[in-house]
Amino acid sequence: KRSYTITLLPGDGIGPEVISVAKDVLLLSGSIEGIKYEFHEKLLGGAALDATGVPLPDETLSVAKESDAVLLGAIGGYKWDKNEKHLKPETGLLQLREGLKVFANLRPATVFPQLVDASTLKREVAEGVDLMVIRELTGGIYFGKPRGFGTNENGEETGYNTEIYAAHEIDRIARFAFEVARKRGGKLCSVDKANVLEASMFWRKRVLALAQEYPDIELSHMYVDNAAMQLIRNPKQFDTVVTNNIFGDILSDEASMITGSIGMLPSASLGDSGPGLFEPIHGSAPDIAGQDKANPFATVLSAAMLLRYGLGEEKAADRIEKAVLDTLNRGFRTADIYSPGTKLVGCKQLGEEILKSV
Amino acid sequence: KRSYTITLLPGDGIGPEVISVAKDVLLLSGSIEGIKYEFHEKLLGGAALDATGVPLPDETLSVAKESDAVLLGAIGGYKWDKNEKHLKPETGLLQLREGLKVFANLRPATVFPQLVDASTLKREVAEGVDLMVIRELTGGIYFGKPRGFGTNENGEETGYNTEIYAAHEIDRIARFAFEVARKRGGKLCSVDKANVLEASMFWRKRVLALAQEYPDIELSHMYVDNAAMQLIRNPKQFDTVVTNNIFGDILSDEASMITGSIGMLPSASLGDSGPGLFEPIHGSAPDIAGQDKANPFATVLSAAMLLRYGLGEEKAADRIEKAVLDTLNRGFRTADIYSPGTKLVGCKQLGEEILKSV
Numbered sequence: 001k002r003s004y005t006i007t008l009l010p011g012d013g014i015g016p017e018v019i020s021v022a023k024d025v026l027l028l029s030g031s032i033e034g035i036k037y038e039f040h041e042k043l044l045g046g047a048a049l050d051a052t053g054v055p056l057p058d059e060t061l062s063v064a065k066e067s068d069a070v071l072l073g074a075i076g077g078y079k080w081d082k083n084e085k086h087l088k089p090e091t092g093l094l095q096l097r098e099g100l101k102v103f104a105n106l107r108p109a110t111v112f113p114q115l116v117d118a119s120t121l122k123r124e125v126a127e128g129v130d131l132m133v134i135r136e137l138t139g140g141i142y143f144g145k146p147r148g149f150g151t152n153e154n155g156e157e158t159g160y161n162t163e164i165y166a167a168h169e170i171d172r173i174a175r176f177a178f179e180v181a182r183k184r185g186g187k188l189c190s191v192d193k194a195n196v197l198e199a200s201m202f203w204r205k206r207v208l209a210l211a212q213e214y215p216d217i218e219l220s221h222m223y224v225d226n227a228a229m230q231l232i233r234n235p236k237q238f239d240t241v242v243t244n245n246i247f248g249d250i251l252s253d254e255a256s257m258i259t260g261s262i263g264m265l266p267s268a269s270l271g272d273s274g275p276g277l278f279e280p281i282h283g284s285a286p287d288i289a290g291q292d293k294a295n296p297f298a299t300v301l302s303a304a305m306l307l308r309y310g311l312g313e314e315k316a317a318d319r320i321e322k323a324v325l326d327t328l329n330r331g332f333r334t335a336d337i338y339s340p341g342t343k344l345v346g347c348k349q350l351g352e353e354i355l356k357s358v
Numbered sequence: 359k360r361s362y363t364i365t366l367l368p369g370d371g372i373g374p375e376v377i378s379v380a381k382d383v384l385l386l387s388g389s390i391e392g393i394k395y396e397f398h399e400k401l402l403g404g405a406a407l408d409a410t411g412v413p414l415p416d417e418t419l420s421v422a423k424e425s426d427a428v429l430l431g432a433i434g435g436y437k438w439d440k441n442e443k444h445l446k447p448e449t450g451l452l453q454l455r456e457g458l459k460v461f462a463n464l465r466p467a468t469v470f471p472q473l474v475d476a477s478t479l480k481r482e483v484a485e486g487v488d489l490m491v492i493r494e495l496t497g498g499i500y501f502g503k504p505r506g507f508g509t510n511e512n513g514e515e516t517g518y519n520t521e522i523y524a525a526h527e528i529d530r531i532a533r534f535a536f537e538v539a540r541k542r543g544g545k546l547c548s549v550d551k552a553n554v555l556e557a558s559m560f561w562r563k564r565v566l567a568l569a570q571e572y573p574d575i576e577l578s579h580m581y582v583d584n585a586a587m588q589l590i591r592n593p594k595q596f597d598t599v600v601t602n603n604i605f606g607d608i609l610s611d612e613a614s615m616i617t618g619s620i621g622m623l624p625s626a627s628l629g630d631s632g633p634g635l636f637e638p639i640h641g642s643a644p645d646i647a648g649q650d651k652a653n654p655f656a657t658v659l660s661a662a663m664l665l666r667y668g669l670g671e672e673k674a675a676d677r678i679e680k681a682v683l684d685t686l687n688r689g690f691r692t693a694d695i696y697s698p699g700t701k702l703v704g705c706k707q708l709g710e711e712i713l714k715s716v
């Protein structure tokens with residue numbers, strides 16, 4: 001029997017509810033596919049701040065590092081919004097990404113046929129959208145130094161950050177993206193702002209140089225402002241998109257919203273070695289926390305990504321993804337994706353329905 | 359008779375075609391409203407590169423500075439895409455913005471009732487969208503130093519830029535935005551990434567401090583990734599939006615595309631004193647340049663903004679805006695906004711129809 005150690009980080013808000021469903025789904029699918037799990041539940045974000053005073057306790061990071069994969073719920077909430085930077089839940093997440101060295105963030109934006117009407121885009125524009133945004137996750141302006149608050153030559157206060165990329169950071173994410181594009185539709189669009197920013201000119205130069213090694217991939221370049229437009233005008237023109245940390249933050253969320261159902265979308269963050277980090281793209285939704293209203297599909301699909309990209313357990317991943325589609329086809333919906341004629345259920349009951357389909 | 363000096367910068371691609379229409383519309387509406395114009399046509403962008411070797415000749419900047427307002431067509435094209443940074447058409451535009459000190463970029467995104475079906479968003483989502491993005495235009499990562507190419511401590515090549523805002527830069531754009539919001543729906547949404555970036559934390563702090571002076575304005579804050587989503591989910595939630603240079607570049611283009619007809623959208627860039635810069639938001643469209651296919655509406659509406667925001671000539675501005683609506687109502691369309699049942703015309707003929715409506 002294959003056996004894996006999984007770190008569970010329920011986090012804040014609806015995190016614990018959706019993680020609990022995903023854990024059950026992992027256990028059941030695992031028992032069918034001959035996979036054993038050892039789960040370690042640890043603190044992150046606001047929950048960690050309240051209990052330990054820091055958003056990423058050392059113990060959480062060391063346990064996460066030693067496990068085979070990390071499954072995260074969500075972090076953050078109004079309660080900690082006014083905290084100083086080093087005491088924000090978000091800082092814990094950034095430290096976790098940095099600590100796990102997961103430089104490649106995979107953000108699929110898939111329109112489920114059953115939910116196409118949830119998109120605010122016209123049916124003919126949204127139908128069939130299936131794109132993957134690959135965001136560089138451990139570099140750029142998120143981590144660049146110098147950063148902080150200062151005084152300029154006129155004695156005025158300033159706030160500043162540094163957008164910086166070194167050659168190997170661009171090369172490894174670009175290589176990763178070329179490989180993903182090869183397994184998908186063979187098209188890669190690199191998004192930058194090379195008409196203005198030196199960091200982007202350098203990005204484009206490295207991507208172009210690497211392209212020599214991937215003659216089978218159709219590479220294009222697009223400015224970030226145009227990409228923000230094209231995602232709305234015609235999202236189906238995109239197959240695989242690769243971009244830097246901050247542009248990826250913006251464009252991957254924009255792409256998600258095109259699907260109309262961000263409660264359905266998982267993500268994976270991977271490094272060269274070591275455990276990957278898997279999490280739904282939605283937030284901690286403090287308004288509905290503890291009310292059994294959360295949509296667990298995105299976390300369940302994150303567990304499927306964990307199996308596929310983190311552990312190489314393709315069959316178990318397929319099983320979970322099929323169970324999600326089957327549950328959708330049987331008409332079960334949480335409030336965020338409900339439409340007349342379907343069956344409205346809570347988080348727990350949806351979890352039970354998914355288990356029936358596993 | 360009131361008399362103004364206007365610098366015309368036709369630029370590249372379709373620029374000359376749309377500027378020619380806007381000039382005629384200014385002249386006719388001016389003659390009715392008792393306004394006289396002296397036009398100075400100057401070089402910018404690729405046209406300037408070809409003729410003088412630089413994208414913003416000194417003469418263009420000095421003539422522009424001494425005029426009452428500047429009307430720009432569009433710049434750029436494949437021909438100059440591979441140029442080094444200081445020889446790119448875009449660099450000329452950035453230098454012009456800097457030279458004119460136009461720190462506030464106004465980008466209305468308006469859905470014209472006649473064109474609501476051009477949007478890829480569902481009718482009920484797009485209908486009635488009328489928002490204004492105010493983008494800081496002469497600061498942030500576009501101009502921040504240090505910038506360039508370097509070598510890091512491991513001897514590796516890097517590319518880098520600096521996102522930096524000083525107190526007065528934030529205060530003046532925020533003040534500007536509060537004033538615009540006051541004339542519009544009384545709601546201002548400030549977009550930043552204050553959960554990660556110090557430059558954004560500082561931005562938010564200054565905006566919050568200024569809010570004391572505008573108790574009548576309903577101020578909210580939104581992270582840029584969420585804003586990119588909300589613009590698609592429900593654009594009508596926005597009235598006036600204010601944000602930094604790079605986020606504004608991305609979000610104003612995203613907002614434009616929501617209308618489905620970027621050929622209709624003007625922009626204004628204003629400073630504390632001196633001439634404003636007015637231009638359509640679309641690009642130079644080299645593929646259709648010289649073919650009499652360009653849509654001149656956006657440039658004509660930019661001329662209306664020039665009258666309203668640049669010269670304070672409200673009546674002449676109203677007259678032009680009404681002429682545009684009237685021409686739309688009479689069914690005239692260029693190819694980019696054509697739909698069955700309307701009358702397809704070229705750039706020149708559309709110009710003549712607008713003149714009939716002036």
Ligand SMILES: CC(C)[C@H](C(=O)O)[C@@H](O)C(=O)O
Binds near residue numbers: 249
């Ligand atoms: C919470 C925040 C720090 C984070 C980010 O900006 O990376 C989030 O928006 C995301 O995309 O995962």
Ligand SMILES: CC(C)[C@H](C(=O)O)[C@@H](O)C(=O)O
Binds near residue numbers: 195196225451452607
């Ligand atoms: C052409 C380019 C430099 C410019 C910008 O990024 O500001 C353009 O995208 C715009 O928004 O006016």
